[in-house]
Amino acid sequence: MEQKRIAVYITGGIATYKAVSLVRLLIKNGMLVRVAMTKGAQKFVTPLTFATLTKHDVYTDVFNVNDNEFVPHIALADWSDIALVVPATANIVAKMTHGIADDIVSTALLATDTPKFVVPAMNEKMLLNKATIRNLKQLVADGVHILEPATGFLAEGYSGKGRMPEPEEIYEWLQASFKIQQDFLNKNIVITAGGTQENLDPVRYLTNRSSGKMGYALAKVAQKRGANVTLISGVTKLSPPVGIEVKKVITTADMATTVKIAFEKADIMIMAAAVSDYRVANPAKQKVKKDNDHWLVDLVKNEDILKSLGKLKGKQILVGFAAETENLIANASKKMLAKNLDLLVANDVSRNDIGFGTDENEVTLLQPNQDAIQLKRANKDKIADKILDTILKIKN
Ligand SMILES: Cc1cc2nc3c(=O)[nH]c(=O)nc-3n(C[C@H](O)[C@H](O)[C@H](O)COP(=O)(O)O)c2cc1C
Known part of the structure; x- marks a missing residue:
């Protein structure tokens, strides 16, 4: 994949720790990465980890206005070639579906007009809830790329669908998505x-x-x-x-x-x-x-x-x-x-x-x-x- 500017949006799920390896992998493959985190995500991993890896401040607050980037959510949205939401909670999936902008992640995503890639990860019951199914279907109809969650051992202690795929698989999916031709568009x-x-x-x-x-x-x-x-x-x-x-x-x-x-x-x-x-x-x-x-x-x-x-x-x-x-x-x-x-x-x-x-x-x-x-x-x-x-x- 040629060098891209990837805004990684991290939300608060148990798989948040895996986003650390993914960000490392993206950087190792020559991508330029900036990270935004919800408050929920920061309960699982600190912004310091991502700031150290990306050598850039992590976006955590809509109102954290400084001289260089007067409006942070617009600066991040405009900077990025790709928006990657990983792991994506049921909450951010719902917010993206409805255009809700109430924190740095949802607001920057709403301001983004470049391709969006979403990696949902959640408990199987949350994933199969009719509301989540409806929301994901709408996001697909809106042109958002969704990676199918994996089936396997969940943090809840049982096997089910909803696990976040491994970072290597996510990277391959991103690569492949850029190669795939939309030759059946509107069919x-x-x-x-x-x-x-x-x-x-x-x-x-x-x-x-x-x-x-x-x-x-x-x-x-x-x-x-x-x-x-x-x-x-x-x-x-x-x-x-x-x-x-x-x-x-x-x-x-x-x-x-x-x-x-x-x-x-x-x-x-x-x-x-x-x-x-x-x-x-x-x-x-x-x-x-x-x-x-x-x-x-x-x-x-x-x-x-x-x-x-x-x-x-x-x-x-x-x-x-x-x-x-x-x-x-x-x-x-x-x-x-x-x-x-x-x-x-x-x-x-x-x-x-x-x-x-x-x-x-x-x-x-x-x-x-x-x-x-x-x-x-x-x-x-x-x-x-x-x-x-x-x-x-x-x-x-
Ligand atoms: C230990 C723990 C693990 C959680 N794991 C997930 C998860 O994997 N997926 C998910 O959608 N929500 C999960 N949640 C719930 C979210 O953190 C919660 O819905 C939160 O409001 C999400 O906010 P955010 O989308 O702004 O990060 C978890 C909560 C806790 C306390």
Whole structure:
């Protein structure tokens, strides 16, 4: 990363001590750094530590006016090429969302018109509180870059999402953000992910092995590249990606209704969910007792959502996934043509080292009248990037 002037805004969380290593790392990599701290942050680490590292006074007070910098918050905002808020408390996330300026950090951030990078770190319950989810989503919509908190051991003594990623990871994220092209800016992308569930009775259901990882990776990567992402998620154990609108569904019928509404405003629709092709004709109203040796279930076909979208398709780019266990390319090509798709991602789910539930994938991209593109085995974020690169070249 070329030399940048980075204003580091430090707020009062248990991860504040890690900001010391991050500031050192930034300086070691040739960045010019100045620091502002909230009163809360100063309870965890003293300004003296950062003043010593940066060889500059730390900004701690809006009204600490001196001769050189008459209005400190404006001086810092104007000086910086980048604003980095680390760790970002739930409090500063809320203040940034609402434009509150009641201390040096929030006031300088409001006065900043350069790119803002925020590293939220907090207790999992605070992170998953509807207010915080709403605030982070708004910040993303306002163009603020948010680093997904890590999952791991929290200061509270249990494991959960909300941990501040390590300084090296934060630096890599900053570097990568400057390289990432916003080539999906203002594009509305709807992505489906995960598996659906069809009830057999009130306590049992039919489902499949989809983990949702590929769809969630696509959502995350598309958002990084500037898209407005709507994620329609079947059942998965994954946490919602920060700043992305997630609509949760359970059955294929729910998925069909939600997808058709979203499709109207979509520029690109990526159907990565593994929906149930059949549902139980008459799910039992009460739990089925184990009195009989056999339980014959009558399954009826669900709506083929992809096929319906293929018929409804106007200018949208329609992307499907084919999970096959045999004759991958032949079966997938048939599906692509039958469903009027612009792109089909063919996935061999007979292998247990890739596909369902794993972090890696190896897929083939099929397009009408074009040679197949074989993507080498890679993690799902990298595969997602390649799929988006291919979508970008489709002209409808
Ligand atoms: C020991 C301790 C640890 C805390 N850790 C966090 C944290 O990790 N994330 C967070 O959002 N708030 C945390 N808080 C609460 C904040 O310090 C509190 O909301 C404060 O008002 C934040 O102010 P600031 O954003 O101006 O720094 C913690 C509080 C204490 C006492």
